[in-house]
Amino acid sequence: MTKYQTLIKYFLGGFLAAFLMLNLTQCPEETTKPKDEKPLEETTELTTFSNEVITAFETSDADQVSNMMYEEHREFYIPDLQTNTDKMPAFAEALKERKLIGLNDLYAEYEITIDGTTFTIAYGQSGDGVWKIMRF
Amino acid sequence: MKIKIIFAIIAGLLTYTILHFAVMGYGNMKAHTSINTEINKKFENKYIKASSRPVKFKNYWINFSDGHILLEGMEVTNYGFFESTYGEDLRDNTMGEWIVHGGLSADEPEVPASVRHFYDPKGLNGGKKYLTNRGTYWEGMYSNPGIDAIEWALGDTPKGADNDYTWVKGKQFFVLAIQEKDSTKKEEYLAKAFRCLGEVLHNTGDMGCPAHVRNDSHAAPAGLSWGLLFGSPDPYEELLLDAFAGRYSGGSPDPGLDAYFASATTARSINERLAKFTNENFFSHETISGMGVKDIKPSNGEKAYDSPKLDNMTYDPLDFTFYKTFPSGRKVKMCKDHSYFNFRGYPYIDKECTYSQAAELTPNIISAGINIIRVFLPAFELKLENADDLSDTLDIRVIHTTDSEYQDTIKYNGKIRLWINGKLSDSMAIVEKGVYRGNIFPIKNGDKIKAEISFGDITILSEEIKATMDPLWGIWHITEILEDSDDPVAPEKGTEFNGTKFYKVRPDGKIEISNLDGSSKQVLYYARTSSTFRIYAEVATQSYDQNGSIASNQITWTASTESSYQQTVGSEKVWYFRKYSSKGKR
Numbered sequence: 001m002t003k004y005q006t007l008i009k010y011f012l013g014g015f016l017a018a019f020l021m022l023n024l025t026q027c028p029e030e031t032t033k034p035k036d037e038k039p040l041e042e043t044t045e046l047t048t049f050s051n052e053v054i055t056a057f058e059t060s061d062a063d064q065v066s067n068m069m070y071e072e073h074r075e076f077y078i079p080d081l082q083t084n085t086d087k088m089p090a091f092a093e094a095l096k097e098r099k100l101i102g103l104n105d106l107y108a109e110y111e112i113t114i115d116g117t118t119f120t121i122a123y124g125q126s127g128d129g130v131w132k133i134m135r136f
Numbered sequence: 137m138k139i140k141i142i143f144a145i146i147a148g149l150l151t152y153t154i155l156h157f158a159v160m161g162y163g164n165m166k167a168h169t170s171i172n173t174e175i176n177k178k179f180e181n182k183y184i185k186a187s188s189r190p191v192k193f194k195n196y197w198i199n200f201s202d203g204h205i206l207l208e209g210m211e212v213t214n215y216g217f218f219e220s221t222y223g224e225d226l227r228d229n230t231m232g233e234w235i236v237h238g239g240l241s242a243d244e245p246e247v248p249a250s251v252r253h254f255y256d257p258k259g260l261n262g263g264k265k266y267l268t269n270r271g272t273y274w275e276g277m278y279s280n281p282g283i284d285a286i287e288w289a290l291g292d293t294p295k296g297a298d299n300d301y302t303w304v305k306g307k308q309f310f311v312l313a314i315q316e317k318d319s320t321k322k323e324e325y326l327a328k329a330f331r332c333l334g335e336v337l338h339n340t341g342d343m344g345c346p347a348h349v350r351n352d353s354h355a356a357p358a359g360l361s362w363g364l365l366f367g368s369p370d371p372y373e374e375l376l377l378d379a380f381a382g383r384y385s386g387g388s389p390d391p392g393l394d395a396y397f398a399s400a401t402t403a404r405s406i407n408e409r410l411a412k413f414t415n416e417n418f419f420s421h422e423t424i425s426g427m428g429v430k431d432i433k434p435s436n437g438e439k440a441y442d443s444p445k446l447d448n449m450t451y452d453p454l455d456f457t458f459y460k461t462f463p464s465g466r467k468v469k470m471c472k473d474h475s476y477f478n479f480r481g482y483p484y485i486d487k488e489c490t491y492s493q494a495a496e497l498t499p500n501i502i503s504a505g506i507n508i509i510r511v512f513l514p515a516f517e518l519k520l521e522n523a524d525d526l527s528d529t530l531d532i533r534v535i536h537t538t539d540s541e542y543q544d545t546i547k548y549n550g551k552i553r554l555w556i557n558g559k560l561s562d563s564m565a566i567v568e569k570g571v572y573r574g575n576i577f578p579i580k581n582g583d584k585i586k587a588e589i590s591f592g593d594i595t596i597l598s599e600e601i602k603a604t605m606d607p608l609w610g611i612w613h614i615t616e617i618l619e620d621s622d623d624p625v626a627p628e629k630g631t632e633f634n635g636t637k638f639y640k641v642r643p644d645g646k647i648e649i650s651n652l653d654g655s656s657k658q659v660l661y662y663a664r665t666s667s668t669f670r671i672y673a674e675v676a677t678q679s680y681d682q683n684g685s686i687a688s689n690q691i692t693w694t695a696s697t698e699s700s701y702q703q704t705v706g707s708e709k710v711w712y713f714r715k716y717s718s719k720g721k722r
Binding site: 007008010011013014017023028042052070072073076077080081084087091101104105106109112114117120122124125126128132134135136 | 142144145147305374435436437474476481484486487
């Protein structure tokens with residue numbers, strides 16, 4: 001019992017130390033001037049997600065694409081995909097050369113080119129950090 | 137054992153760190169601060185700096201965009217999701233900075249804000265103007281406050297009373313600031329008032345954002361683990377960069393809207409009208425409907441709005457874009473339906489559409505915003521008058537004209553400063569209940585004077601008047617040199633006498649000369665013709681006669697002065713005289 005009490009004591013010590021470090025050693029976050037349009041740079045999370053999307057299209061796996069999409073948007077996009085699975089690899093290839101044209105914490109928009117024609121694909125996340133396809 | 141202890145400490149450290157960042161840590165920056173910054177600038181340009189400024193602001197000088205008077209108030213310093221996890225602290229900001237800060241603070245704490253910033257003018261869901269879309273998802277996590285964005289921002293209904301920074305409270309703080317005598321308290325009230333104004337302008341910005349006026353729930357702030365319940369993000373809102381406000385604010389607003397806003401008398405009417413315009417003319421990305429390549433239904437599961445409809449837009453097959461031409465003359469990209477997989481698919485709003493729509497919406501938000509500021513500022517006139525033609529007494533009145541937003545008369549308490557011949561005087565008067573009667577040194581006859589009151593970076597000036605008073609009125613530093621006397625006990629000739637006196641011309645025409653503290657008061661006859669004057673008196677035992685002339689600049693005079701007086705010498709009464717050369721200088 002004494003052994004556990006000692007461990008709990010050290011656990012609480014660590015908890016308290018973290019509290020002190022995170023709350024008392026930092027100045028309050030200041031509100032800063034409005035930011036201007038920042039240069040667009042794909043985040044690691046977006047790169048990872050894009051790679052997953054590319055794989056799903058490359059393998060013509062419409063179900064996998066569906067799973068990566070916002071539920072409420074699936075019915076408007078997946079039927080078209082299911083009837084055109086043969087076009088999916090070309091989409092994947094184009095996505096490898098994607099150009100990021102719009103980015104915010106919750107939204108990313110890319111431009112892709114297939115046979116000289118430009119299309120866009122958009123991803124979103126709902127604050128939870130999980131990126132999903134919004135449309136393509 | 138040692139390993140276990142180290143493990144326990146690390147576990148403690150990690151546990152707190154994870155908890156801390158799970159509930160507290162994220163930062164947000166919003167386009168609203170840029171919008172409010174632009175509104176500040178445009179308000180000044182249109183209503184203060186323009187030659188054709190409205191009567192209300194004829195004598196106002198307002199500097200929101202580059203102010204310098206700091207006002208201490210509570211500012212959001214740590215962003216957070218809930219009341220318990222965000223923080224405020226005392227900060228100094230100018231009025232303009234408080235307006236800009238209000239654009240940001242209105243979104244804090246963010247989760248309550250995210251469900252209170254919707255206003256559906258059509259009340260498509262059973263007349264409810266607040267957010268109900270996806271309610272079955274998120275209401276399990278956060279109870280629906282059932283309040284729409286306008287009543288939350290204005291606080292003009294019982295539901296809005298919970299908001300600390302509303303339009304109603306902002307006006308109350310402004311009135312308190314104007315009435316408050318204590319300058320520190322006055323500044324505190326002003327800081328609150330202008331943060332309130334900034335938060336209302338945030339609402340104005342939202343009413344020009346389609347996703348906020350079309351019952352379309354969209355993603356929660358970054359970092360909220362259950363944000364998915366609010367749905368996907370709205371491209372227009374997410375791509376509405378800070379830079380847009382500056383980029384598009386110079387565009388022409390919709391002429392009908394602009395005219396409506398310019399003549400509006402209440403904040404509610406302005407924000408409601410803007411919301412109606414946005415709702416009727418723009419899609420949010422999940423409320424697109426009408427006949428496209430097929431019959432398009434909203435993707436958010438709600439009923440379709442009557443307007444706008446794809447059917448009523450012009451479709452350009454070359455760029456797969458639905459266009460709508462507005463009264464402003466702009467041809468706006470409303471949505472596209474280009475699809476690789478089906479040539480034309482479900483319509484969407486992309487970056488190009490967002491930019492095109494922002495070019496139409498931003499000038500209308502700015503037009504609404506500057507008129508929100510216009511109706512927020514009470515109408516004051518500063519009246520300055522000579523109390524009479526003799527004295528330096530001034531009547532100053534701070535006159536408030538009531539209007540729809542300020543229906544009770546506001547009586548100003550505080551300082552008044554004077555401009556004398558184009559220079560700001562150090563002297564000031566204190567006005568009580570909007571009225572001051574008294575003199576403010578140093579004014580002389582013919583001076584051009586203006587009064588001003590100021591609170592923060594707002595200054596109200598009176599019309600310029602010419603001071604009318606007798607030219608001898610006021611304080612004079614007097615030097616007299618004895619030139620002649622037959623009095624054996626008189627000082628030597630050439631002896632100099634100095635003194636400072638206050639000359640006051642009485643309504644009965646006599647002149648009153650006294651020390652500055654009012655002592656040794658003498659009342660003498662006074663006659664003046666243009667620049668020459670005579671001051672005289674005679675009683676049984678003495679007489680006084682001074683003849684002089686005042687310089688044209690009225691800051692010096694010269695005179696010859698003779699006094700006679702009777703003295704008792706032994707048993708005899710003897711008259712003596714003294715002659716002086718006298719001069720006065722202000």
